Amino acid sequence: MTEPTKDTKEFWRWEEYRRVCSDKSWDHKDVITAGVDVGSVGSKAAIMIDGQIYAWAVTRTGSNSPDSAKKVMNMVLKDTDLTQNDIKYTVGTGYGRVNVPMANKAITEIACHAKGANYIWGPSVRTILDVGGQDIKAIHCDQTGRVTSFLMNDKCAAGTGRGMEVFADLLKIPIEEIGKVSLSLDEEPEPVSCTCVAYAKTEAVGLLRKGWSREKVLAAYTRAMAVRMANLISRVGLEKELVVTGGQSKNMGIVSRIENILGVKTLPSPNWREGELDPMLAGAMGAALLGKALYVKAQGN
């Protein structure tokens, strides 16, 4: 099901893949909706049949949002028997949400991640940490997945997916192993003092020269980012259950440190490699769900 396209020389490069739930079938009575989440780093698409996931895909965002949206939609449709025309309603979300050509409506990734997290983990989810390519959002929602409050970092990319890519490259550790490697030390080092990507890079080089191991530098940086995220969660008001969505949900180094700092367990992340729902797709799934609600509402009027 997965199609790895990884080039081992590019340490930052993460896996692009698509998946179809081939056990599901559809007919023209069904409300088929799509969510397209064009993030700053990754573009994601999800297709739902009557509010149930049918297919999804994730790819790297190119320099142009409309093209990235088209690319990921083509990718998700490829192994299905659906065409663009079968889709009743599409919601664009993410950084490039207003530049999704096939979208009927744009909704922020904040509303979509809350809805998507509610779908993935169920109605008990109250606090969501979405760590995307360039933003971190702490979201509080109700049992229906409706946002009740949220906080978002400023324009600084510290602690985000993009920052992690920079570190993977710098330390020559494949991005998918970065979490595990950051947890490989017996003792947690002090967090780096500066989480700004540009400065942290300089600081990291300094630490390497001082004789720190790559693992130690990575652990110190990951720790600093986790502290920042935990603060954001505390400020929005931590209420159980807590989940992590977005690309960084796959980074064990981040997730386990946040749990450690806040003293709570996050709801276990589904095993996306085994075909379970991917929390990186929460935004796209939420978008497809909100699309369904909007479509049904429009039909009713």
Added chain:
Amino acid sequence: MKSQSAEKKYLPDMPQKEVEELNASVKAASERIMADNIERMKKTDPNRPAAMQYFDEVSNFFGMRQKEIQEAKAQGRKVIGYLCVFAPIELILAADAIPVRVNSGWYDTSKLGDRIVPVEVCPVIRSTIGAKMIDLSPYLELSDAVISTLTCDGQTKLSEILSDAKQMWIMTPPRVKDSAQSLHLWKEEIKAIKTQIEKLTGNKITPKKLKEAIETMQKATKAFRRLQDLRKGNPVIMGRDAMLVNQMSMWDDIKRWTKKTEALCDELEKRAEKNEWACPPDTPRVIVTGTPMFWPDNWKLPTLIEEATPQGILVGDELCSSDRVLYDPVGIDEWTMDDMINGIAERYLMASTCPCFTSKDGNEDRVNWLLNKVKDTKAQGVIYYVIRGCMLYAMEYSRVKKALDKVDIPVYYLDTEYTREDVGQMKTRVEAFLEMLSARVDF
């Protein structure tokens, strides 16, 4: 550029050529931004009130109003700039001088201010410094003296920096209102300013003149309140338009402004009778509170709110750059000089909801003002706007949030800079907040 014989303490000696070049480029950019803002306001409300055209004209920094003040000055009238709404306008008017607010809303000049003060300093302050460095602000340049009120640390040092180029009159407001000596101290400040104004203008402020000035401002307040009242119902006017009207009261001739505002209100009432709205009546209603927002560049947040998907409407604000400006009239028992000075002192101190005050009840005046405003305007949410470096507003947030939580009004803390660069990121935050407000209806 005015040559200053005394050695400058802060302002650098910039080559005249550099000053001229920077002035020309920032001015050109500013003219584009003003035109763009107005264009976008027209686009948001295609049926924008005809009376707005007048305010658009006054809002041109390098247009009709600048010329008017220049001409008045040529005939011997004095211009008194002010940096804060604590400045007693009635006294300026009573001495036949022209009051005009001189805070800077230019983004580009805040970068120039960085040459003198670090970037951590509030950008409104840095921007005002930068504007002075390149003689950009017509009103600051035309001011014969500038009243500066020491309401925050930035303002305090700004007064010192500007004193390199301008005659600065400093007023120190007490930071507590509810102590026996506060009003007494402030009254002395008012009296001192009165003397300064009389000295500069050569005009004695007589009881008759002061009464006239107070009545002029009372009329302005009446028109101002009428406009704010109209905003309480269905949206008759977009928030940005009302904000521009409110802000222009500090730049325009106040008597003419009053007339034009009354005319605008007449037009709005007619629209309301015909059920003509500036945007759909179910548009989420938002109030903004926090750091002042000055025309022209810093129109960022109101624009984002009213151009957002889903759209929002600004039904009011708690900003010293718009809805707070003329809200309170001077109350007079007897038209004696002493009573009038008392009335003025009370209006500018006791009625102020500036976060510079502290009290054991936690600056309750500001909180209550905001809660009332939320209730009156039927606002569904509050955006708490803070420009990084604006300590007082930033620190008071958690206090305000608690009060709003109690009445179940969502509040969003939005921090930003004096720059256009973060508009995309701010848009996501504003839209997510508006989605949250409208979610009860939509999903």
